Amino acid sequence: MPLPVWPAGLPLVEFSRQPISPFQRTEMDSGRSRHRRHSRVYPIHAPVSFVLDGDQYDAYQRFCSIDLNGYAGWFLMAINGPGGLKLRKVRWLLPVPREERIPGDLWRVSGQLETMSDA
Template identity: 50%
Template sequence: MAIPVWPLDVPLLDGFQRQPKDPFTRTDMDDGMARTRRRFRVFPITIPVNFLVMAGQYDEYYDFCVNTLNGYADWFMVTVDGPGGIMQKRCRWLGAPTEDRIGGGHWKVSGQLETLSNF
């Protein structure tokens, strides 16, 4: 089964920030310097997202997340700008985002995406 792709006419990112998990661990020794080693090669990266959509875009976003992503749970492909430039990344929601209705039929959606360092 193919990984769903984020609807193109629904904006996703308002700015960009990455929060990688620390892939290293440090062990203090009885004598001498502490030992630092890599815990894992592939590590999760959290990306906070905020976007503003109109009513029609919100309906498309909501249908995609609830029906296509099985209630925000499944992985999907989305275009993000980060190290290496603009590229498709496999992401998933870290829980359901906050959805606030603001004036004029607009919605503000705020949440966190998770991607992996090698995808």
């Protein structure tokens, strides 16, 4: 089954990247600790925030509830990173994104996405 794609009518998110270390550190009883790479691909966490109007918020809710099985599934989103703007596999991290109503009949959605590094 193909991964769902972030709906075209919703904004692309601006975010900062926080790579999670791919290294494992083991403390030794004596001598120096060992430091080794545990995987070639590692997770990258990205805090995101975007503002939606009423129609966009409804589309976002349908996408997350139905296509992502209640925020649990992976999906494809165009993200600007190394190699430029391209579709990347991402998912919401827990807790689910905060959805806050703001003046002007708008919604601010804030949360954290997880994607994987390019190997």
